[in-house]
Amino acid sequence: MLPNELPSHIQPEKLCRKGDGAGIAISGQIKLSNLKGLLKDLRNQPNAIVKVSLLFSMDEEGLCCVKGELQTDLQLICQRCLQAMAYHLQIAIQVSPVSSDQQAAALPHRYEPLWVPMGEISMAEWIAEEIHLALPLAPCHEPSCE
Numbered sequence: 719m720l721p722n723e724l725p726s727h728i729q730p731e732k733l734c735r736k737g738d739g740a741g742i743a744i745s746g747q748i749k750l751s752n753l754k755g756l757l758k759d760l761r762n763q764p765n766a767i768v769k770v771s772l773l774f775s776m777d778e779e780g781l782c783c784v785k786g787e788l789q790t791d792l793q794l795i796c797q798r799c800l801q802a803m804a805y806h807l808q809i810a811i812q813v814s815p816v817s818s819d820q821q822a823a824a825l826p827h828r829y830e831p832l833w834v835p836m837g838e839i840s841m842a843e844w845i846a847e848e849i850h851l852a853l854p855l856a857p858c859h860e861p862s863c864e
């Protein structure tokens with residue numbers, strides 16, 4: 719068990735509507751090894767921790783808004799020298815929960831759709847997906863290892 723563990727499932731729209739203007743903050747930590755469908759490259763670092771900080775609120779247009787960030791420190795393999803490299807991943811989140819294509823299409827550009835077909839999502843699945851999307855395809859030492 720980690721201190722400040724995240725809820726396993728959340729109802730994003732409910733949380734946004736419950737916030738009473740100020741919004742509802744959810745922050746905590748989840749182990750990389752608890753994420754579903756973890757990439758093969760990341761399975762060798764089960765102790766890595768993802769720090770999550772999110773605010774659920776309604777924006778001025780009355781849309782549900784989830785803002786925040788994910789942060790984690792990973793060991794990736796440099797695609798140039800094939801040695802390990804430390805990689806700090808920081809992902810900015812700005813999404814609005816949707817349950818249909820029409821809803822997603824109607825979102826203003828500042829939001830990415832967060833797919834919540836049944837009113838509830840698994841934190842682990844969502845975070846895994848965000849990490850997959852944000853990982854560099856060919857990480858390399860910076861400025862250069864050669």
Ligand SMILES: [Zn+2]
Pocket residue numbers: 796797798799800801858859862863
């Ligand atoms: Zn390198």
